[in-house]
Amino acid sequence: KSLGRVESKCWLRKRPVVRGVVMSSVDHPHGRGEGRAPIGRKKPTTPWGYPTLGRRSRKRNKYRDILILRRWSK
Numbered sequence: 876k877s878l879g880r881v882e883s884k885c886w887l888r889k890r891p892v893v894r895g896v897v898m899s900s901v902d903h904p905h906g907r908g909e910g911r912a913p914i915g916r917k918k919p920t921t922p923w924g925y926p927t928l929g930r931r932s933r934k935r936n937k938y939r940d941i942l943i944l945r946r947w948s949k
Contacts, residue, residue, distance in 0.1 A: 895922065896912075904921075904924050
């Protein structure tokens with residue numbers, strides 16, 4: 876018997892990932908609409924309304940910046 880993808884994920888205690896488009900408008904900014912409605916906003920957002928996909932979210936000038944090492948060019 877083959878193992879289903881969902882069953883094996885449950886054994887690893889991984890929660891299912893649900894797309895924001897299929898949620899209601901209360902749960903996600905992408906939600907709402909009849910059928911397969913597009914995203915209603917100009918740019919994709921996180922569940923909390925912040926811009927996503929290409930926008931940098933890390934704060935500049937953090938004290939841990941000295942711990943992040945860049946790879947040397949080959």
